[in-house]
Amino acid sequence: MDSIGFEPHDHSSCIHDCIAAVDAQCRTAGLQFTPVRRRVLEILLQEHRALGAYxxxxxxxxxxxxxxxxxxxxxxxxxxxxxxxxxxxxLNAFIACTHPGEHHAPVFLICRACDAVAESQREPTQGQLGQAAREAGFVIERAVIEAEGLCPKCQHVGAA
Amino acid sequence: MDSIGFEPHDHSSCIHDCIAAVDAQCRTAGLQFTPVRRRVLEILLQEHRALGAYxxxxxxxxxxxxxxxxxxxxxxxxxxxxxxxxxxxxLNAFIACTHPGEHHAPVFLICRACDAVAESQREPTQGQLGQAAREAGFVIERAVIEAEGLCPKCQHVGAA
DNA sequence: TGCGTGATGTTATAAGATTACATGGGGCGT
DNA sequence: ACGCCCCATGTAATCTTATAACATCACGCA
Structure with a gap:
C-alpha cells in the first residue's frame, strides 16, 4: 500500500491486506470486528473515493x-x-484508511473531476498549521486537512 | 484586526470596520451589498464563532x-x-472573514471548549500539504484546513 | 441464574441544504 | 415611456445527512 493513492495498484490484494490488518488489530485491542463493521470497511475499500453514509x-x-x-x-x-x-x-462522506493503525495525521487530496481521494500523512504540529497554532497559543488535538483540485490523470483530460 | 482571533479587542469597531471594508469592495467590484447580505455579515461578525445557517x-x-x-x-x-x-x-457552519478581500488561504483554529474560531492565513502550496500534493502530482485549487483543540483561555480552565 | 456490557433492530425526528418556480425592482436601449 | 433583461428575493416542497430514543439480543462472568 502506497502513501499516495493515485497510482494503479493491485486492488484486490490491497483490500484483503487491509481487512487482515484491521482484523488483527481488533483482536489485539479487544475490539469486536463484527460482520456489519467488516462489510462496511470492505465496501469502503472497494473504491478509492469517499462514499456517503446512505x-x-x-x-x-x-x-x-x-x-x-x-x-x-x-x-x-x-x-x-x-x-x-x-x-x-x-464531502460529508467516508473513506477507508490506507494506513490502518499507523500513527495518524491524515491529509486528503480530492480530485474534483473523478472524485478519487488520496490519503497522505503529515505531522500536523509541524509546518504552517503548527506554526499558526503556536503563534496563537492554541493546542491542536485534531486537524482536518483536505485539498481539492485535479489529480494527475484528470489534469490531462478535459483540462478545464 | 489581528490575524489571530483569541485576543480581546475592540469588537464594535472591528464589526464596523469590516462592514465598511466589504461595502467599499462591493462598490468597486460592482457587487450588490443588499440589506439581507449586509445583515447576515453583521450577524456573523457579532461572534468570533461559527453560526449554522439555521x-x-x-x-x-x-x-x-x-x-x-x-x-x-x-x-x-x-x-x-x-x-x-x-x-x-x-462544523457545517459559517464565520465572517477577518481579512476580507485579502488574498485568501485561510486556516482555522477551533476551540472545542468555548467554540471560538480564529482565522489565520498561510500559503497552501507551501508547507506539508503542498509537498504532499507535489509528490502526488496533484494540483490544489482549494484547501480546507481546520484544527480542533483548545484555545489559550480554555487550556487553563477545566484543563480537561 | 442473574447481571452488566456492548452490539443490533427499529421508529421517529432533527439538522443541513437544494430545487423549482413565482415575483419584483433597477438599469438600459429604443 | 416602454419593454426587456438581469439580478435579487419570496415561498413551497423536497432531499440529504445525522441523531435520539428505546427495545432486544448475545456474550462473559460472578
Missing amino acids: EILDRLREEGLGSQPPVAYRALDFLVKNGFAHKIER | EILDRLREEGLGSQPPVAYRALDFLVKNGFAHKIER
Whole structure:
C-alpha cells in the first residue's frame, strides 16, 4: 500500500491486506470486528473515493445487513473512532484508511473531476498549521486537512 | 484586526470596520451589498464563532428579513463566494472573514471548549500539504484546513 | 441464574441544504 | 415611456445527512 493513492495498484490484494490488518488489530485491542463493521470497511475499500453514509446503507440493505441509518452510522463511527476509516468533511462522506493503525495525521487530496481521494500523512504540529497554532497559543488535538483540485490523470483530460 | 482571533479587542469597531471594508469592495467590484447580505455579515461578525445557517435564519426571521432557508443560504453563498465569510466544514457552519478581500488561504483554529474560531492565513502550496500534493502530482485549487483543540483561555480552565 | 456490557433492530425526528418556480425592482436601449 | 433583461428575493416542497430514543439480543462472568 502506497502513501499516495493515485497510482494503479493491485486492488484486490490491497483490500484483503487491509481487512487482515484491521482484523488483527481488533483482536489485539479487544475490539469486536463484527460482520456489519467488516462489510462496511470492505465496501469502503472497494473504491478509492469517499462514499456517503446512505450510499453504504443502500449496499447493506441489498445484502440484508441492515436497513436503517443508525446501522451504517454506527459501523462508520466504529471505523472512524479506531482509525480504520476517515470522514471527509468537505464531502460529508467516508473513506477507508490506507494506513490502518499507523500513527495518524491524515491529509486528503480530492480530485474534483473523478472524485478519487488520496490519503497522505503529515505531522500536523509541524509546518504552517503548527506554526499558526503556536503563534496563537492554541493546542491542536485534531486537524482536518483536505485539498481539492485535479489529480494527475484528470489534469490531462478535459483540462478545464 | 489581528490575524489571530483569541485576543480581546475592540469588537464594535472591528464589526464596523469590516462592514465598511466589504461595502467599499462591493462598490468597486460592482457587487450588490443588499440589506439581507449586509445583515447576515453583521450577524456573523457579532461572534468570533461559527453560526449554522439555521441559526442565522432564525435571527433574520425575528427581524422580518426572510423566513425560508434559501434566504440565508443565498446570502451566505454570496459572502463565501466573494471571500467575505467562510464555511467551517467541520462544523457545517459559517464565520465572517477577518481579512476580507485579502488574498485568501485561510486556516482555522477551533476551540472545542468555548467554540471560538480564529482565522489565520498561510500559503497552501507551501508547507506539508503542498509537498504532499507535489509528490502526488496533484494540483490544489482549494484547501480546507481546520484544527480542533483548545484555545489559550480554555487550556487553563477545566484543563480537561 | 442473574447481571452488566456492548452490539443490533427499529421508529421517529432533527439538522443541513437544494430545487423549482413565482415575483419584483433597477438599469438600459429604443 | 416602454419593454426587456438581469439580478435579487419570496415561498413551497423536497432531499440529504445525522441523531435520539428505546427495545432486544448475545456474550462473559460472578
